[in-house]
Amino acid sequence: MEEKELVSGLRAKDRKTVEYLYEKYSRALFTVIGRIITDPDIAEEVFHDSFIKITRRIDSYDESKGRLYTWMANICRNAAIDKTRSKEFSQGSKTNTIDDFVYGLESKSGTAELVDGIGVKELLLNLNTEQRFVVECIYFKGYTHSEIAEEFDIPLGTVKSRIRAALNLLKKNLEKI
Numbered sequence: 001m002e003e004k005e006l007v008s009g010l011r012a013k014d015r016k017t018v019e020y021l022y023e024k025y026s027r028a029l030f031t032v033i034g035r036i037i038t039d040p041d042i043a044e045e046v047f048h049d050s051f052i053k054i055t056r057r058i059d060s061y062d063e064s065k066g067r068l069y070t071w072m073a074n075i076c077r078n079a080a081i082d083k084t085r086s087k088e089f090s091q092g093s094k095t096n097t098i099d100d101f102v103y104g105l106e107s108k109s110g111t112a113e114l115v116d117g118i119g120v121k122e123l124l125l126n127l128n129t130e131q132r133f134v135v136e137c138i139y140f141k142g143y144t145h146s147e148i149a150e151e152f153d154i155p156l157g158t159v160k161s162r163i164r165a166a167l168n169l170l171k172k173n174l175e176k177i
Helices: 003-011 015-034 040-056 068-085 087-092 098-102 105-109 112-118 120-125 129-140 145-152 156-176
Strands: none
Touching (some): 120 156
């Protein structure tokens, strides 16, 4: 099917044209999203939302500005980027514990000896509870200073002071190794 036929069929809301579009372009468009979002379930969700957006907004496609595929790929790319910036997506990446990051490696790659040799857990045990908490939130769960302050009702200055003190202590302990 030629591009002009495809566009006119989509604008006419022709079911066969939508099926053709899906059959011919879905894999390529999903790949665009998959390069940005590595979780296949989330990528699939974004793809389906993007495909619906493509079919509904076909009237906004302007042939003079570029090819149909480029327009569709931009919709998918932008949707994927928007998803990574969403609060839902960023909260999902903050659910792992420090053990998932530090000690989860051994189950995937058999590097238990290497991880234990690093001594990360022991170094963090040298921190007080408040310092360890902010280090885990920032470096292992992906929170920003502001997010910690807001979510856990800790003054922003206190969060910054705790992280600074924790890093200084960790630096001193690392120099001993």
